[in-house]
Amino acid sequence: MARSVLIAALSLWAVGSTHAADVVPCASARGVERRAAASLFYKDLATRLGKPLTCKAEMDGRRTTITYAFRQGARLIAIIDPTAELTEQRIEGLEMDRAKAVALLKRSERDSYRPRGCGIEWSKPDEESGEVVYRGDTCNCQARLTIKSKTVVALVLRSAC
Numbered sequence: 310m311a312r313s314v315l316i317a318a319l320s321l322w323a324v325g326s327t328h329a330a331d332v333v334p335c336a337s338a339r340g341v342e343r344r345a346a347a348s349l350f351y352k353d354l355a356t357r358l359g360k361p362l363t364c365k366a367e368m369d370g371r372r373t374t375i376t377y378a379f380r381q382g383a384r385l386i387a388i389i390d391p392t393a394e395l396t397e398q399r400i401e402g403l404e405m406d407r408a409k410a411v412a413l414l415k416r417s418e419r420d421s422y423r424p425r426g427c428g429i430e431w432s433k434p435d436e437e438s439g440e441v442v443y444r445g446d447t448c449n450c451q452a453r454l455t456i457k458s459k460t461v462v463a464l465v466l467r468s469a470c
Contacts, residue, residue: 338366341373345387349417350398350464354379357403361385379403394448394470396421401463407441407454410461414443414452417466422450427468 335342342364345351354377355361361377368374372390379385383403389396398417405413411431418426427450435442443452448470455463 335364335366335375338368338373338375341375341387341389342366344389345375345377345385345398348385348387348398349413349420350385350400350466351377353413354383354385354400354403358383395467396469397465397467399463399465403462405461405464407456407459407461410454410464414454414464414466418445418450418452421466422447422468426450 358379358381361379363378365376365378366373367376371392372388372395375385375387377385381403384399384401386399386401387397388399398421415426415429415431418429421427426445427448428446429443429450429452430445431443435444439456441454441456445451445468448468450468451465453463453465453467454461455465
């Protein structure tokens, strides 16, 4: 299963290498940009806040980072690094209630690592100063909530095989 999750993730996020630390228009990172815009994180932000105000792509070797800026200071950051076998999606700067945040993470896990997700154990999170971490059994998959004053201020879904 780990191999199929990795292959699926890389095929959805694959982008060629460029020179170190190039900041380019999102269209230059079309594969990663297209995958980020299809994610449930993006759809949730766009539904709440409208289309993104800006999109920036940063390429450092084979690592590509797409950052969408939305109204109210919310951001979606999507990272793919085939060398490290890393995929990550992150929402920052948007306050959410914990139940809604966990529901979005669960749907995103299943959507990103089809058909059954990446084995995250949702009933036994680790609580680490200001963060709640849910871990999976495939490719070091994890979901994270960053909490400040009882409000979720960041969500992360990550996998690194």
